[in-house]
Amino acid sequence: MKGVVFGGERTLELMSFPDPTPGPGEVVLEIKASGMCGSDLKFYRASKSGGTASLGLGALAGPVIAGHEPCGVVAALGPGVAERQAPLGARVMVHHYSGCGVCPHCRSGWAQLCREGPIVYGVTGHGAHARFMKVPVSTLVALPDELGFDTGAAISCGTGTAYGALVRMGLSGRDRIAIFGQGPVGLSATQLAAAMGARVLALDVSPERLARAKEFGCEAIVDPGKSDPVAAIKELTHGIGADLALDTSGAPAARLAAVRSAKTWGTVCFVGEGDTVTLDVSRDLLRRQLTLIGSWTFSTVGQAECARFIAERGIAIDRLFTHRWRLEEAEKAYRLFDAQTAGKGVFLM
Ligand SMILES: [Zn+2]
Ligand SMILES: [Zn+2]
Numbered sequence: 001m002k003g004v005v006f007g008g009e010r011t012l013e014l015m016s017f018p019d020p021t022p023g024p025g026e027v028v029l030e031i032k033a034s035g036m037c038g039s040d041l042k043f044y045r046a047s048k049s050g051g052t053a054s055l056g057l058g059a060l061a062g063p064v065i066a067g068h069e070p071c072g073v074v075a076a077l078g079p080g081v082a083e084r085q086a087p088l089g090a091r092v093m094v095h096h097y098s099g100c101g102v103c104p105h106c107r108s109g110w111a112q113l114c115r116e117g118p119i120v121y122g123v124t125g126h127g128a129h130a131r132f133m134k135v136p137v138s139t140l141v142a143l144p145d146e147l148g149f150d151t152g153a154a155i156s157c158g159t160g161t162a163y164g165a166l167v168r169m170g171l172s173g174r175d176r177i178a179i180f181g182q183g184p185v186g187l188s189a190t191q192l193a194a195a196m197g198a199r200v201l202a203l204d205v206s207p208e209r210l211a212r213a214k215e216f217g218c219e220a221i222v223d224p225g226k227s228d229p230v231a232a233i234k235e236l237t238h239g240i241g242a243d244l245a246l247d248t249s250g251a252p253a254a255r256l257a258a259v260r261s262a263k264t265w266g267t268v269c270f271v272g273e274g275d276t277v278t279l280d281v282s283r284d285l286l287r288r289q290l291t292l293i294g295s296w297t298f299s300t301v302g303q304a305e306c307a308r309f310i311a312e313r314g315i316a317i318d319r320l321f322t323h324r325w326r327l328e329e330a331e332k333a334y335r336l337f338d339a340q341t342a343g344k345g346v347f348l349m
Contacts, residue, residue, distance in 0.1 A: 003065035003130035008048035020134035022078030034128035035069030035153035067129030068122030070094040071152035109299035162189035163306040164298035173197025178242040181249030182209040184344040233261040
């Protein structure tokens, strides 16, 4: 089979790999949809000598198939996997990490926090930008019948990350939340927060992305390239600040603005990857009793809960996708995604 491999410095290659066969405790999926996530751009843009190490994910040994938003059907079971764990043909998503399986994090569905260090599929282990993918059966999360494979792919990282952050922040229908960055994670957060009854202030420097945030139910939009985002949010909240602020961009200036635009006693959450932030701790945090949360994706249980929420509320997550690609179009697909003005892309197999 062919798989997409990032070569560093905005290059990629469709390389040949043997079709995988499942070992003990493993299954092979036939991939139906494999999403493109904002964090893929970190790897796509990385230097030839490895962007995975810079994100604290360890170094690579040999070419790895990209794609960490896998969704497909069960195609083969390895020894020791019972049919009821993974019925052939079952529609499934993948929680795209595996760990030792015995530490408290693995046992509670948070394999990405494994004490032994996790495998991250699509980053340090073969991912879903290919026809087949081999994973431990413990990584499978059922895809509700109501949801398409493309929606399942989005839930497997970007949309699930947005959901996980909103849950951790304790978002309620009484809140106003400022969401910095309206890429795939930020737009999902806008859709989900609106569905949870909150009012959303959406921020981005791309007019296309702001227009989509409006369609997805935000209360107001702010372009931080044109006006000071902290002042704009204060003005939209009667001088109080937002109850909650979420940064999905990873940009240092946006992180600082998120912290400064939250109200006293407010909660701020960072989900954007990479880079740094400099805060004036006394003025920005202590004097304002802020809660600052770092949030990395979700557990297997959280992923299932997110999918159920989306299915029951009929949230049109598939509208995030502006581009549907064949695997052979990967080069063009990532070149366009790299410009960060379009919506989300997905490979359909
Ligand atoms: Zn573990
Ligand atoms: Zn991701």
